[in-house]
Amino acid sequence: MFELNFADKIEAMDVGIDEFGLCDSPTSDATVDSSNSKGLLGGQGFSEIxxxxxxxCDYFSMGVFCIPAGKVFPLHDHPGMTVLSKLLYGSAYVKAYDWIALDCAGSQTIGLAGRVVDEVFKAPHEPSILFPRSGGNIHSFTALTPCAILDVLSPPYSEEFGRPSTYFSDIPIPSLNGYAILEEKPMPSDLVVQGAPYLGPSIVTVDDYVGV
Ligand SMILES: [Fe+2]
Incomplete structure (x- = not known):
């Protein structure tokens, strides 16, 4: 189990990312900064999310989203999950909702949600945590500067176990400030998420000790 001070203290360098590592070679997308003797990824060298x-593992997943300035990671949910997030560097506008009443009976999920986060996060920022029914389970990020967000999801997304990632549109209700109708939608066609290798220290779990 993670302790919050784990996320409190973690920095980009701890997960193999140097925020400014590729400033001199911004076209070196998703590559290792070969000029960096420490073998770190250059966070600001990415032009796509x-x-x-x-x-x-079965219990959690952990990763970092590096988001270039101006890019949006659209509204998505975390069904039945607890998520610990930490902004490692940069600043981002964060919007998050929790369901108040939802209808999953049709082919599309739709419902009334209350906005619980509507603010700019600027690093250093304390870790945030969301729960299956509170804390802003449905959220979006808009990068105001290049930023990186560490995400620990427990349990992980799993289509097999009924925990898919679903995207939503939010339709504000003018007469109800702070509330919106959220409507399921397909993954936005302009959402591009590329991968990059993890170059940080090896992860050791309790399972690694079994049989030692
Ligand atoms: Fe998320």
């Missing part, structure tokens, strides 16, 4: 996968 980039996911750096760190670890996944």
């Amino acid at each position: 980039t996911y750096i996968h760190i670890h996944e």
